[in-house]
Amino acid sequence: MDTKQELQVQQKRELDKKEESTIPVRVFLPTADIYETQDALRVVLEMPGVQKGNVEVHVEDGVLNVEGRLDLTKYQGLQPLYTEYNIGHYSRSFRLSNKINQDKIGAELKEGVLSLTLPKVEEAKPRTIQVN
């Protein structure tokens, strides 16, 4: 495959909320990669501008919910001249197909990329069955 492939700008997708907030701020969906290993589900989310400590991750009723809040103080006193993207908080939910061991969820935020490791519970791990 050609590695010099030109990068295209991804349009940010907005979150469709069930309830609207009274002030019509926009919330964006972080772009996600999800892959499964033998023991865990790994979810990688891009949330540029979100600092450690401003991320919340829950799993409830088989739904993974991730929220990232942006720190707006950096934008104080700045006057936009030319813009190509908008900013906002991030939120996204996924319905999980595997049973997850909630006590052992691992999260790491590095350079605006949140990596979650959701370990599968023992019974959900694939087993090799010997045929005699």
Added chain:
Amino acid sequence: MITAFADPLDALFNLQRSLDARLASDWLQDQTTSQGPFPPINVFQQGSDLLAIIELPGIDKNSLQIQAQENTVRIAGKKTISYPEGVSVHRRERIFGEFDRTLSLPVQLDPDGIKAEYRDGILALFMPRSERDKPRTIKIS
């Protein structure tokens, strides 16, 4: 007038609105010559200087190359994503590859004064205007 009920959401809403108002404004016109429009750039004024804020999550700082001249700034680099072997991929939305973009500004910069900072997936370029380009107050005699 006192603004009652100062709400952080209100501050975000106002910021979102002001960013929208300048969306692809003609301030740079067709001057952002490039090989493709990645990464997306916002340009702000901070006092008499300029500040570009560029969203580039998950980049190795050492792969970024920034070159500045009097009125152009070139940002080039490579974004790599690796998946461990033997995994089954459910979703692949993040993009990766090489990028090379030149921002041409309608003002003169002080190339030696440009500072770049990469933090939390955001590249910030502080671009001071050159002294001779700064506005002068003219006294009426």
